[in-house]
Amino acid sequence: MNFDLYGFGPALAAGALMTVKLALTALCLGLVLGLAGALAKTSPYKLLQWLGGTYSTLVRGIPELLWVLLIYFGTVNLMRALGEFFGIPDLSLSAFAAGVIALGLCFGAYATEVFRGAILAIPKGHREAGVALGLSKFRIFTRLIMPQMWRIALPGLGNLFMILMKDTALVSVIGLEEIMRHAQIGVTVTKQPFTFFMVAAFMYLGLTVLAMTGMYFLEKRAARGFARSTQ
Amino acid sequence: MSGDYSWLAHFDLGLNWAVIIKWLPRLAQGATLTLELVAIAVIAGLLLAIPLGIARSSRLWYVRALPYGYIFFFRGTPLLVQLFLVYYGLAQFDAVRNSFMWPYLRDPFWCATATMTLHTAAYIAEILRGAIQAIPPGEIEAARALGMSKPKTLFYIILPRASRIGLPAYSNEVILMLKASALASTVTLLELTGMARTIIARTYLPVEIFFAAGLFYLLMAYILVRGFKLLERWLRVDACQGR
Numbered sequence: 380m381n382f383d384l385y386g387f388g389p390a391l392a393a394g395a396l397m398t399v400k401l402a403l404t405a406l407c408l409g410l411v412l413g414l415a416g417a418l419a420k421t422s423p424y425k426l427l428q429w430l431g432g433t434y435s436t437l438v439r440g441i442p443e444l445l446w447v448l449l450i451y452f453g454t455v456n457l458m459r460a461l462g463e464f465f466g467i468p469d470l471s472l473s474a475f476a477a478g479v480i481a482l483g484l485c486f487g488a489y490a491t492e493v494f495r496g497a498i499l500a501i502p503k504g505h506r507e508a509g510v511a512l513g514l515s516k517f518r519i520f521t522r523l524i525m526p527q528m529w530r531i532a533l534p535g536l537g538n539l540f541m542i543l544m545k546d547t548a549l550v551s552v553i554g555l556e557e558i559m560r561h562a563q564i565g566v567t568v569t570k571q572p573f574t575f576f577m578v579a580a581f582m583y584l585g586l587t588v589l590a591m592t593g594m595y596f597l598e599k600r601a602a603r604g605f606a607r608s609t610q
Numbered sequence: 611m612s613g614d615y616s617w618l619a620h621f622d623l624g625l626n627w628a629v630i631i632k633w634l635p636r637l638a639q640g641a642t643l644t645l646e647l648v649a650i651a652v653i654a655g656l657l658l659a660i661p662l663g664i665a666r667s668s669r670l671w672y673v674r675a676l677p678y679g680y681i682f683f684f685r686g687t688p689l690l691v692q693l694f695l696v697y698y699g700l701a702q703f704d705a706v707r708n709s710f711m712w713p714y715l716r717d718p719f720w721c722a723t724a725t726m727t728l729h730t731a732a733y734i735a736e737i738l739r740g741a742i743q744a745i746p747p748g749e750i751e752a753a754r755a756l757g758m759s760k761p762k763t764l765f766y767i768i769l770p771r772a773s774r775i776g777l778p779a780y781s782n783e784v785i786l787m788l789k790a791s792a793l794a795s796t797v798t799l800l801e802l803t804g805m806a807r808t809i810i811a812r813t814y815l816p817v818e819i820f821f822a823a824g825l826f827y828l829l830m831a832y833i834l835v836r837g838f839k840l841l842e843r844w845l846r847v848d849a850c851q852g853r
Contacts, residue, residue, distance in 0.1 A: 440827060441789070444792040444803060445823060445824055448803070449816065452810070545687065545688040549688075549793075551690070559688075559694075570702075572695075572701065573703065574702070576691055576698065577699070583686065584682075584683065584687055
């Protein structure tokens with residue numbers, strides 16, 4: 380085996396960067412969607428509860444690959460219509476944008492359940508204490524619920540991020556130049572599929588280990604002040 | 611009541627329903643292949659996972675090491691990479707191409723089932739380890755105190771108990787595999803997603819066909835969830851949980 384992978388080493392490294400970018404952008408979208416979904420599901424309004432529930436059930440029941448394909452190929456007409464409306468010719472979703480939306484959507488649907496569990500795990504008395512102190516609803520959420528919620532939700536979110544990172548490989552199907560896509564290009568040139576896909580596998584393993592280490596420190600930080608009481 | 615159905619147009623979501631109905635039989639055909647893939651993978655995966663899970667929860671580090679490495683690799687890399695490694699990658703070696711296994715390893719169906727089996731076995735083994743470690747130690751000690759041998763304890767106490775503790779997580783894994791089976795379309799298999807993509811190549815109607823495929827997945831997931839609920843009731847999972 381050749382050390383710089385027949386000249387494809389730098390391309391694969393660039394692919395890894397793209398994978399990380401995609402995962403982090405999708406994570407941001409997914410966290411917002413998940414938080415919104417959880418708030419909707421725990422709200423007292425029936426309509427919002429229904430919306431949150433439908434979102435998480437619908438998205439979780441359909442494969443990630445199908446979402447990626449649906450959002451990339453299914454929004455062509457919609458984007459063209461939008462482009463005509465705003466006067467931008469040939470408006471279309473890039474593979475990156477489609478990937479972010481699809482993966483963010485899927486992450487958000489699972490995160491909805493994680494956040495909901497975390498919100499419900501906070502003792503009722505804390506919210507009531509906030510009300511008794513005269514805090515507004517918004518304040519109660521940002522100052523009381525949110526800081527405590529993170530600690531409970533973090534392990535679940537870490538697992539979801541690990542899944543998200545591996546799902547980024549799916550976006551290679553619509554041609555985004557991340558690890559898998561570069562590996563496939565390398566294979567067509569060198570005819571060494573095992574070598575290239577094995578290298579890709581180890582790059583994903585490396586990213587997973589990195590994410591796991593990051594999660595370890597985040598969880599440790601989030602649990603400060605709680606470490607002693609649990610023992 | 612007869613004649614005017616134009617009011618139905620308000621409910622059509624802007625979709626071409628005639629096309630969806632026309633291609634439903636082909637999609638159902640794809641769905642059967644999807645179910646076949648998933649059924650083989652989760653059953654074979656469970657069989658493979660039992661020894662892996664038992665070894666993984668061993669107290670001896672050298673027994674634990676191999677399943678740990680296996681689980682680490684298969685859980686740390688995307689299924690797509692594993693699928694390409696098996697389907698495209700193995701052909702790189704002449705030894706594989708000349709072996710008796712080649713007729714199977716050349717076939718996308720066997721490649722997909724083999725990869726999905728190996729993949730899901732890693733996850734199920736981890737579920738099983740969690741379940742085995744969740745068994746109250748007193749129950750195992752009681753079995754040993756009654757004079758049961760170690761293998762007997764394993765087969766009559768530990769495994770039946772662990773299977774009930776792990777069943778809800780296993781049903782989750784089956785749903786995840788149902789969704790993961792969509793990846794088989796990337797190695798030219800015409801399961802539900804592959805079939806949908808083929809139909810779209812002919813009709814140029816991605817929204818309609820993917821929507822219909824999505825409904826099929828939802829339906830299959832719903833039936834599986836219901837089925838596992840029944841199984842849980844039949845095995846009285848709830849009654850075993852609280853003690």
